[in-house]
Amino acid sequence: MSQTVARALDVIGFVSGRHRSLGDVAEHLGVHKSTALRLLQTLEDRGFVRRVPEGRYAMGFQLIALGQLALDQVEARSLAHPVLRELAGRHGHTVHLGELSGEHIVYVDKVDGTGSVAMGSRIGLPAHTHTAAVAKVVVAHQDAETRDRLLTTATFHRFTGTTITSRRELERQLDLVRHRGWAEDDGEHEDYINCVALPVFDARGRVTHGISVTALRAVAPLDELRRHLDDFRAAAHEVSRALGWRGEGHGQR
Amino acid sequence: MSQTVARALDVIGFVSGRHRSLGDVAEHLGVHKSTALRLLQTLEDRGFVRRVPEGRYAMGFQLIALGQLALDQVEARSLAHPVLRELAGRHGHTVHLGELSGEHIVYVDKVDGTGSVAMGSRIGLPAHTHTAAVAKVVVAHQDAETRDRLLTTATFHRFTGTTITSRRELERQLDLVRHRGWAEDDGEHEDYINCVALPVFDARGRVTHGISVTALRAVAPLDELRRHLDDFRAAAHEVSRALGWRGEGHGQR
DNA sequence: CCTCCCGTTGCACATATTGCAATGACTGAT
DNA sequence: ATCAGTCATTGCAATATGTGCAACGGGAGG
Numbered sequence: 179m180s181q182t183v184a185r186a187l188d189v190i191g192f193v194s195g196r197h198r199s200l201g202d203v204a205e206h207l208g209v210h211k212s213t214a215l216r217l218l219q220t221l222e223d224r225g226f227v228r229r230v231p232e233g234r235y236a237m238g239f240q241l242i243a244l245g246q247l248a249l250d251q252v253e254a255r256s257l258a259h260p261v262l263r264e265l266a267g268r269h270g271h272t273v274h275l276g277e278l279s280g281e282h283i284v285y286v287d288k289v290d291g292t293g294s295v296a297m298g299s300r301i302g303l304p305a306h307t308h309t310a311a312v313a314k315v316v317v318a319h320q321d322a323e324t325r326d327r328l329l330t331t332a333t334f335h336r337f338t339g340t341t342i343t344s345r346r347e348l349e350r351q352l353d354l355v356r357h358r359g360w361a362e363d364d365g366e367h368e369d370y371i372n373c374v375a376l377p378v379f380d381a382r383g384r385v386t387h388g389i390s391v392t393a394l395r396a397v398a399p400l401d402e403l404r405r406h407l408d409d410f411r412a413a414a415h416e417v418s419r420a421l422g423w424r425g426e427g428h429g430q431r
Numbered sequence: 432m433s434q435t436v437a438r439a440l441d442v443i444g445f446v447s448g449r450h451r452s453l454g455d456v457a458e459h460l461g462v463h464k465s466t467a468l469r470l471l472q473t474l475e476d477r478g479f480v481r482r483v484p485e486g487r488y489a490m491g492f493q494l495i496a497l498g499q500l501a502l503d504q505v506e507a508r509s510l511a512h513p514v515l516r517e518l519a520g521r522h523g524h525t526v527h528l529g530e531l532s533g534e535h536i537v538y539v540d541k542v543d544g545t546g547s548v549a550m551g552s553r554i555g556l557p558a559h560t561h562t563a564a565v566a567k568v569v570v571a572h573q574d575a576e577t578r579d580r581l582l583t584t585a586t587f588h589r590f591t592g593t594t595i596t597s598r599r600e601l602e603r604q605l606d607l608v609r610h611r612g613w614a615e616d617d618g619e620h621e622d623y624i625n626c627v628a629l630p631v632f633d634a635r636g637r638v639t640h641g642i643s644v645t646a647l648r649a650v651a652p653l654d655e656l657r658r659h660l661d662d663f664r665a666a667a668h669e670v671s672r673a674l675g676w677r678g679e680g681h682g683q684r
Numbered sequence: 685c686c687t688c689c690c691g692t693t694g695c696a697c698a699t700a701t702t703g704c705a706a707t708g709a710c711t712g713a714t
Numbered sequence: 715a716t717c718a719g720t721c722a723t724t725g726c727a728a729t730a731t732g733t734g735c736a737a738c739g740g741g742a743g744g
Contacts, residue, residue, distance in 0.1 A: 180473040181731070182701070186436040187477045194500045200722060210703045215723065220433040224440045228532050233722080237501035239537045242555025245498015247447045248490035279481050284492045302495025434700065435732065453691060463734045468692065486691080 185209070186217045190226055190237070197234040245302070252277065254387055255287045257420040258378075262289045262389070265413045269406065271393040272297045275378075275417075276305055276312035278320075278386045281331045283313040286387075297371070297392055306367060307332040308342050311375035312390035315361035318352040319377050319385035325352070338369040360407060361388075362400060370395050374403045376414035381422030389414045438462070439470050443479055443490070450487040498555070505530065507640055508540045510673040511631075515542045515642070518666045522659065524646040525550045528631075528670075529558055529565035531573075531639045534584045536566040539640075550624070550645055559620060560585040561595050564628035565643035568614035571605040572630050572638035578605070591622040613660060614641075617653055625653045627660065629667035634675030642667045 185207055192198060192206050204214035218235060221227040225240030249255065258275050266273040266289040275287035282304035290296055299305070305313040307328060317328045334343045342348045355361045363373040375390035391403060391410055403410075415423075438460055445451060445459050457467035471488055474480040478493030502508065511528050519526045519542040528540035535557035543549055552558070558566040560581060570581045587596045595601045608614045616626035628643035644656060644663055656663075668676075 179476065180435060180439070180469050182433060182435045183439040183470060183473045184477065186433070186439065187474070187479060190497065194497060194504075197504075201720090211722075212704080212724080213702055216433050216701080217436060220436045220440070222533075223432065224437065226440060237497065237504050239501065239532060239539070239555045239557075241494065241497045241501040242539075243498075243553060244443065244447060244490065244494045244555075245496075245501070246553060246555065248492065248494040248498070251447070251450075251490050279492060280475075286492070286495075300496060300499065302492045302497075302499065304492075454689090464691075465693080465735080466733055469732080 182217075186221060189214075189217055189221060190241070193227055193235050194237055197230055197236045199234050203235065249286075249301070252286045254378075254417075254421060258387070258389070258417045259287055259289075261413050261416050261420070262287055265289075265389075265391070265410070266291055268409070269391065271391050271398060271403075272299075274299060274312055274390045274392065276310075276316060276375075276388045276390065278316050278328075281327055283307070283310070283316045283328075283388065285312070291393070293394070293397060295394060299392075304331075306335075308334050308348050309337060309363055309366040310390070311361040311363040311373040311392075312388040314348075314352060314355055314363075315375040315377050315388040315390075316385055318355035318361060337367045338365055340364050340369070341366045360411070361390075363390075363392075364400055365395060372398075372400045372403065374400070374407065374410065376407075376411050378414050378421065379418040379423040381424075383423065387417070387421070389417060435470075439474060442467075442470055442474060443494070446480055446488050447490055450483055450489045452487050456488065502539075502554070505539045507631075507670075507674060511640070511642070511670040512540055512542075514666050514669050514673070515540055518542075518642075518644065518663070519544055521662070522644065524644050524651060524656075525552075527552060527565055527643045527645065529563075529569060529628075529641045529643065531569050531581075534580055536560070536563070536569045536581075536641065538565075544646065546647065546650060548647060552645075557584075559588075561587055561601050562590060562616055562619040563643070564614040564616040564626040564645075565641040567601075567605060567608055567616075568628040568630050568641040568643075569638055571608035571614065590620050591618055593617050593622070594619045613664070614643075615653060616643075616645075618648060623648050625651075625656065627653070627656045627663060629660075629664050631667050631674065632671040632676040634677075636676065640670070640674070642670060 189203055192203060200211055200215055204211040207214055218227060225238040227235050228238045230236050254277060255275060262273045262275060270292040272291040273289045274285055276283040277286045284304050285299050285301050288299060288301050307313045317325055329345060336343050342351060361375040365372055371392060372395050373390050373392040375388050377385040378387035378389055380386055393403060442456055445456060453464055453468055457464040460467055471480060478491040480488045481491045483489050507530060508528060515526045515528060523545040525544040526542045527538050529536040530539045537557050538552050538554050541552060541554055560566045570578055582598060589596050595604060614628040618625055624645060625648050626643050626645040628641045630638040631640035631642055633639055646656060
């Protein structure tokens with residue numbers, strides 16, 4: 179691991195909050211101002227930070243360009259997007275695509291619903307392993323070793339009265355998800371939002387992605403979402419086929 | 432400048448092309464594989480690169496999240512966006528917002544036209560100083576020192592028969608732009624695309640942004656775009672007012 | 685089964701990073 | 715207009731970190 183590189187990347191994150199002075203950055207990193215300045219000079223030279231007129235540091239435009247290239251590199255996203263758009267259009271709810279990467283399930287696509295309230299989830303960020311339906315459906319369909327690794331990132335932080343706060347309970351839930359074939363978020367992160375998620379299979383029958391349908395409880399409570407599970411599952415299968423899946427019974431555990 | 436940080440950032444750019452092996456990265460950087468591995472480990476740890484199943488390295492999801500935060504930090508973009516959307520809707524053409532940053536004018540917003548052909552410009556990337564109308568309009572409205580600095584990044588690469596390929600000619604064009612108040616791209620980058628751009632003023636009457644309207648020549652030749660200059664100028668003034676401009680005659684050169 | 689290549693790690697050493705002192709510029713107060 | 719304080723910046727010596735090398739394990743292909 180490279181300490182100097184880690185510091186520089188830390189700076190990028192630090193200026194993402196709001197514009198920062200050289201002194202702010204030095205203080206944040208715990209280094210001398212001359213050290214912080216050299217890191218900033220390199221980041222600025224490569225476009226990862228920029229200087230705004232009053233001299234403080236902001237996020238650089240190269241991040242915008244790289245962010246879009248990173249999105250383009252997510253193959254599943256472009257294959258799935260038409261299906262997500264259609265599903266969101268048909269039901270009026272927000273639809274997400276999550277992808278298993280490392281120890282997290284990351285939102286890689288999101289199509290907003292037709293309502294005026296936008297969901298707070300962000301593409302590029304990981305979903306909460308213990309609350310997000312899209313994360314639970316992917317974790318539930320992993321082998322024991324992978325499931326174990328993914329659960330180590332779960333914080334079990336309580337957000338609402340229905341948040342799962344123990345590993346034992348989460349594992350019981352995951353077994354249930356595995357058997358019935360879909361996951362739910364019953365107001366576990368925000369108590370006015372619920373959600374169902376379906377697994378997406380790849381060419382080898384593995385689950386590396388999930389699709390979720392999210393709605394305000396006031397607009398569509400969980401029972402209402404459950405009523406459309408067949409349609410959601412069909413959409414998830416359509417995405418699965420786009421990823422090379424050949425249907426149930428082929429190489430599926 | 433930090434050599435180690437520069438290398439790490441170089442790696443990010445390198446994997447943005449396509450997925451790369453450890454050996455590829457080491458060769459690209461000209462370092463030992465163990466050195467490349469440590470850089471990659473740090474980048475992976477912070478989410479700037481990720482490992483795909485066959486072991487190669489791809490862009491990390493953190494770049495997606497940071498790219499969106501970087502967009503959010505561009506204040507002018509959110510202020511201007513409604514005006515750009517309306518202008519694109521009214522005319523059916525692609526509209527860009529460019530911002531002066533360092534030695535470049537960078538695309539910070541883009542609203543696609545109604546046609547089925549999408550323009551290749553990318554948010555976060557700099558516009559070509561010698562061909563892009565949005566760049567020329569901003570450069571034309573700078574003081575001599577700033578203009579000189581901006582022109583040092585011009586490559587004068589010939590793209591088409593109408594590309595400006597000398598600094599002397601570009602400066603003549605910029606003087607013309609300064610006097611008549613708008614810039615044009617007469618098929619200078621792609622011979623089937625043309626474009627006009629108007630200056631956007633800030634609270635002190637300076638031009639740090641530009642708005643451009645771009646169309647396929649077959650759909651709307653330059654004469655057609657010129658016919659709507661009053662409307663385009665009104666939109667640019669609307670964005671200017673959103674940025675604090677108080678109209679002609681106030682602190683304007 | 686063997687060979688080759690890839691990814692990885694521990695360690696000694698070379699070098700790049702670091703902090704310090706000094707400097708210049710800018711801002712605010714008098 | 716001047717002075718004091720703060721911020722950003724640079725040159726340089728010291729040192730902490732990054733680097734390459736050797737060795738190793740695993741996997742793939744012949």
